[in-house]
Amino acid sequence: MKYSTAGESHGQGILALVEDFPAGLTIDFDLINAELRRRQGGYGRGGRQKIETDTAEILTGIWRGQSTGAPITLWIKNQDCRIDTAPDITCPRPGHADLAGAVKYGLPIRPVLERASARETAGRVAAGALAKHLLRRQNITVIGFVKSIGTFTLPADDRHFTPEELLQRRNESEFYTVFPEQDCELKKYVDGIAKDGDTVGGVVEVRAFYVPIGLGSHVQWTDKLDGKLARAVMSVQSVKGVEIGLGFESARTLGSAMHDPIGYDAGLEHAPCRGFVRQTNNAGGIEGGMTNGAAVVLRAAVKPIPTLLKPLDSIDLMTKKPMPAVYERSDVCAVPAASVVIENAAAWEIADGLQNETACGGKI
Numbered sequence: 001m002k003y004s005t006a007g008e009s010h011g012q013g014i015l016a017l018v019e020d021f022p023a024g025l026t027i028d029f030d031l032i033n034a035e036l037r038r039r040q041g042g043y044g045r046g047g048r049q050k051i052e053t054d055t056a057e058i059l060t061g062i063w064r065g066q067s068t069g070a071p072i073t074l075w076i077k078n079q080d081c082r083i084d085t086a087p088d089i090t091c092p093r094p095g096h097a098d099l100a101g102a103v104k105y106g107l108p109i110r111p112v113l114e115r116a117s118a119r120e121t122a123g124r125v126a127a128g129a130l131a132k133h134l135l136r137r138q139n140i141t142v143i144g145f146v147k148s149i150g151t152f153t154l155p156a157d158d159r160h161f162t163p164e165e166l167l168q169r170r171n172e173s174e175f176y177t178v179f180p181e182q183d184c185e186l187k188k189y190v191d192g193i194a195k196d197g198d199t200v201g202g203v204v205e206v207r208a209f210y211v212p213i214g215l216g217s218h219v220q221w222t223d224k225l226d227g228k229l230a231r232a233v234m235s236v237q238s239v240k241g242v243e244i245g246l247g248f249e250s251a252r253t254l255g256s257a258m259h260d261p262i263g264y265d266a267g268l269e270h271a272p273c274r275g276f277v278r279q280t281n282n283a284g285g286i287e288g289g290m291t292n293g294a295a296v297v298l299r300a301a302v303k304p305i306p307t308l309l310k311p312l313d314s315i316d317l318m319t320k321k322p323m324p325a326v327y328e329r330s331d332v333c334a335v336p337a338a339s340v341v342i343e344n345a346a347a348w349e350i351a352d353g354l355q356n357e358t359a360c361g362g363k364i
């Protein structure tokens, strides 16, 4: 399967074109729209989200509610559509595509920022939510949540939560963390940062449960699931790091402590792990580019929003004179929203891995 997106932040809307999606699946519009709503939410979002009410319209590829195997077009209309009258800016914002995009394409900054904007992630979420239909058939659950925001410390041990507990706790939190009881303190922390005219990033974790052993492949580098997940997640706006399992910590860990001993439980012979169990999951469920039957665990580092109320120094592209960067209406903390995008980007890759199984002679 593949998908691409089109559309501008203040253009007519955002489009996702999904190709090679299998025929015969009943499309659950509520599932797609619930994910779009979640992307718009989360504490720390700015004024734009009050204007938009994202819902996906399916323009092609569906007949009587079912996929037909033809390309599927998901369309999310923008309410705040004013791209042709929105003022151009001449002073690029550090941390954005503004400078490099304007130089590379010989364009003013406006069309660059319009396409680079994270509004595009609405298309990725819609495509990911579509892919979740394939995961649902196999009871695979992909859950993204906020692991930390800035230097605010959340309880470290969330490993014992079941998928159901993770979901319930995450859905109770305005920050999409799995410790909703910390929301009050987190609000004070984020509000303090906003009051100073600053922004804050954080870490997102995604866990995928009940993924069958053997998704992905060791035989070609382009087929390795860890590589595909890393690319999908790294390309989400603001993501500056991706790790799987112990990730960067594995570089400081000895082999004896790092690798997860293999056990066998005959009672689980028909489970997605085919009976092969691990007491630890430092590998994050992937070895040799393939799932190993344990939960897939990845984390992403999300940088702080680059648009600042107290703008950083920049250069006016017309005069080449120093000028403070322009302030465009902006979020203070997009980590909760990013967690929804990252979850759906990961869900797409796992669903794509499932689809590839039939093609590669695997025996899953």
Ligand SMILES: Cc1cc2nc3c(=O)[nH]c(=O)nc-3n(C[C@H](O)[C@H](O)[C@H](O)COP(=O)(O)O)c2cc1C
Residues within 6 Å of the ligand: 046, 095, 096, 097, 116, 117, 118, 121, 236, 237, 238, 239, 303, 305, 306, 307, 329, 330, 331, 332, 334, 337, 338, 341
């Ligand atoms: C869900 C989400 C919402 C975002 N909202 C904003 C925003 O309101 N203002 C802003 O300046 N950047 C925002 N960003 C970040 C920029 O889109 C991103 O930093 C920029 O496009 C540059 O890309 P890069 O950080 O990947 O290099 C957001 C990112 C995400 C994932």
